[in-house]
Amino acid sequence: MLLRRIRLPWFSVLKAQVTIPARLQRSCETLNSNRWLHTTPHPSPCAWKARDDCLELKHGGLVMQFDYMWLRDHCRSASCYNSKTNQRSLDTASIDLSIRPDQTRVDNENLFLTWPDGHITQYKLDWLVQNSYEGQKHSAMQPRNLWNASSYTRADARSARWEKFMSCDQELKLFLNNFLLYGIAFVEDVPATVEATELVTQRVSLIRETMYGRMWSFTSDYSRGDTAYTKLALDRHTDTAYFQEPCGIQVFHCLRHEGTGGRTLLVDGFHAADQVLQKSPELFAILSQVPIKHEYIENLSDHCNHMIGIGPVLNVYPWNNEVYMIRYNNYDRAVINTVSQDVVQRWYRAHRALTSELRNPENELWVKLKPGKVIFIDNWRVLHGRESFTGLRQLCGCYLTRDDVLNTARSLGLKA
């Protein structure tokens, strides 16, 4: 093979020589690292620049920068990656942190890199677009429809039906799609028993056992040290903010109610957070950065528990500012003692702004739960509450493990 030896400006700094096969030279307009290099025939959909510290790639309408170490570490060749187990075989710690490719080549669909030891890495360009930082920061991890009361009602998200839900994957998929988009979803015609409620939840995921048990069923009997076990109204909140990992999904089934009141209140916490972001980005930032403690202390003869959870009210992915969890429970919020007074002052302003959005009547969806109608609530997103009630009201439900709900959704082909 005819080879031409070329000393590249950026490699000369590193005192390294690069060998590029002559047949590849025609694919380069120039070897200047500050200019775009194209595939042949030109014009092509892809161009690249070999910078000192990264490879810059223009493809699919994106300009992306890939660290050289990253490009070696993510190699999908058979010796570096086990495609049967989808696990990395390459020992990342064995890679020279200042590694650079000896050769770089791009065709219309692939990037080829030859490393100093002769190993060749091939990436699909579309894979790089999907997995680049620049691609990720413009896309949501989880597509969602933010809602207020009227937009949710207009969306007319259909409830699943018990019999079909239990036997048909398409019905389960439709249910989960609604759950992912809105953070709430319903199954109707469920037999009004704890056992049937357990079956309907197990169709979706695994039950998460907590100190409240596996399946819980309660009336307003004050049997636990929590306001939920009374007939009082409950302001909007998320549950178990006092866990290090708050419960992912809450399930409610009202088995019986002989009395008045007791409607369930639902508020899309992500919509409220988005309103704060639009109106006051600096207040949104405070809510996403200040760690807050929530605490549950129960001292009853049968139940002694002390739980502490710490985290910001708004948990966001730093690369795209997408909220993935809201912890909002004014009942269980503990003493604020982890930030100085000036931050406390700003945090209360931010908390007030969020609370105003959460309490905006336009954002309140009121639902009367009745026997047969099971609701699944994304406890990382949708706040729940209730109005006070009279008479006997028996409610049952459970928590589900979040990972397994999302796992079920992905297995059905949904983005979760």
Ligand SMILES: [Fe+2]
């Ligand atoms: Fe609750």
